[in-house]
Amino acid sequence: MYFPVSPAEQAVAAELAAVRPALGPAYSAALDGARAAVLTRLWRALAFEPLPWVAARERGRTGLELLLAGGGRLEGPPPDAYATDAYVTELLLDGKPYRHAARLVAALGVPHGEEFAAELDGSTASLALSRAGQAPADPDVAALTTWQWEQRVVDGHPYHPNCRSRPGFSVAEQLAYAPEHRPVVELGLVPVRAEECLVTGDWPAELRDAGRIMVPVHPWQAAHTLKHERVRDGFAAHPLMALRTLAPVAGGAHVKTALSTRLTSSVRDISGYSVETAAAVSDFAQRLSERLDGRLRFTRTLSAATAHSPDLAAVLREPPEVYADAAAGERVLPVAALASFPQARSAAWRAEFARLALSVCLRVLELGVALEAHGQNLLVVLSATGAPMRLVYRDLADIRISPARLVRYGLPVPPLSGRLITDDVAALRRKLFGSLLTGALGATAGSAGAFADAFAEAAGLPATADTEALLTGPLPTKALTLMRLSPGVPGDQWAELPNPLTGG
Incomplete structure (x- = not known):
């Protein structure tokens, strides 16, 4: 059994002893694995991201050596850009071993490292807590609903060192609201005069009252951000893997709530x-899906409302299950949950899924839309035997749309402006490749070797310039650690990963 050694680990242990003491032994036992999981994610970033204080990277006798701008040397095992198992248990900084990501970043002494180290400490402790409360490993797959599959995603982002960073959440709140702990969450309702709201779509009658819009609010948001708002009783819901998006127990539209924390x-x-x-x-996406032979469906955004504040807003979205034929035994899983789906452990299954995902998403890109197809947004409809049949995509808030490409294929250009619209080829490819290839599919494979094997038979891809770029160059990925260490730099920053499809 392992014991807390860092401030965040100690704080979680103390709170857990007060609110859920029976979970204490499992939390202690999970700490060592959580430390390795976060350290592995950090090592990927250190090995591949364009960090300004890494002067050079050299292959050493047993792995990779980083020469630091201040003269130090950081050593670790050979990096695998697509490994999702916790294979890094120790890194050496000038010969001194570090097993905890937060302590290593603090020792590096880089700009903004103190804040990032605190986040890593919290991520490690929260990940151990998540693993302590996870569901049994081998479920009766036929009996699980889609929201139950979502709650089986325990580790969070497969590559981000802040995979479980939840600042502002106490242990009691994590147990009460986090999906991996399988709670039922009571959403509240804040009444706002209709003339003081911006509403798009058909806001439902059951969320209106005497000229007021009833905006669903997360209980954490009500307690910590909307402290002076009058919150009425709402309805019970199951938290999905996004935590702030929930499926009502009574059924119906999924609710995306505002949660004003990082x-x-x-x-x-x-x-x-x-x-x-x-x-x-949403209307545009429905028209686009008509060009895709039924292989991709978009969950409709039914309505959205805001009290002209990012802290008090909600989006009502169609549940993805409507695109599966339950009577025929079909089910829908988010791609991030495939790690616990038995058939997905087969190389042949992964290859079949990769062909489906690649061919569909590349076709959509050619038509003019770059999807943010990471493991949370992208879902797969499975047959009764577990075969991948078609895709479902949800959450359209961060796609990219190319008017020039739409026009080329005779598709109507939606009446939009702002960040969703771009004809920049690099931006479009980064959006898709950085989410689908170096995110969802890389994580599904679990290693560079398995990734290459899964794509070895990926025949039938559209013959486009985008496909050529995918098959011949390095793969883009968000430089997530660089972004956390660059708080003054707006927007996304990027790194390039070796492409298993090219052997380089």
Whole structure:
């Protein structure tokens, strides 16, 4: 059994002893694995991201050596850009061993490292807590609902060192609201006069009352951000893997709520721009799906509302299950949950899924839309025997749309402006490749070798310039650690990963 050694680990242990003491032994036992999981994610970043204080990278006798700008040397095992198992248990900084990501970053002494180290400490402790409360490993797959599959995604982002960073959440709140702990969450409702709201789509009658819009709010948001708002009783819901998106127990539309805290990299509020564009983007996506032979469906955004504040807003979205034939035994799983789906452990299954995902998403890109197809947004419809049949995509808030490509294929250009619209080829490819290839599919494979094997038979891809770029060059990925260490730099920053498809 392992014991807390860092401030965050000790704080979680103390809170757990007060609110759920029976989980204490499992938490202690999970700490060592959580440390390795976060350290592995950090090592990927250190090995591949364009960090300004890494002067050079050299192959050493037993792995990789990083020469630091200040003269130090960091040594670790050979890096695998697509490994999702915790294979890094120790890194050496000037010969001194480090097993805890937070302590290593603090010792590096890099700009903004103190804040990042605290986040890594919290991520490690929260990951151990998540693993301590996870569901049994081998479920009766036929009996699980889609929301239950979502709650089986325990480790969070497969490559981000802040995979379980939840600042502002106490242990009691994590147990009460985090999907991997399988709670039922009571959403509240905040009444706002209709004339004081921006609403797109058809806001339902059951969420209106006497000229007021009833905006669903997460209980954490009500307690920590909307402290002076009058919150009425709402309805019970199951948290999905996004934590702030929930499936009502009574059924119906999924609810995406504002959660004004930084989870992994971003503050999870809802911008006015997202509400304003929600209906137009959803309508556009439905028309686009008609060009895809039924292989990809988009969950419709039914309505969105904001009280002209990113802290008080909500989006109502069609559940992905409507695109599966339950009577025929079909089910829908988010790609991030495939790690616990038995058939997905087969190389042949992964190759079949890779062909489906690549051919569909590359076709959509050629038509003019770059999807952010990471393991949370992209879902797969499985047959009764577990074969991948078609895809479902949800959450249209961060796709990219190319008017020039749409026009080329005779598709209507949606009446939109702002960040969703771009004809920049590099931006479009980064959006898709950085989410699908170096995110969802890389994580599904689990290693560079398995990734290459899965794509070895990926025949039938559209013969386009995008496909050529995919098959011949390095693969882009968000430089997530660089972004956390560059708080003054707006927007995404990028790294390039070796491409298993090219052998380089």
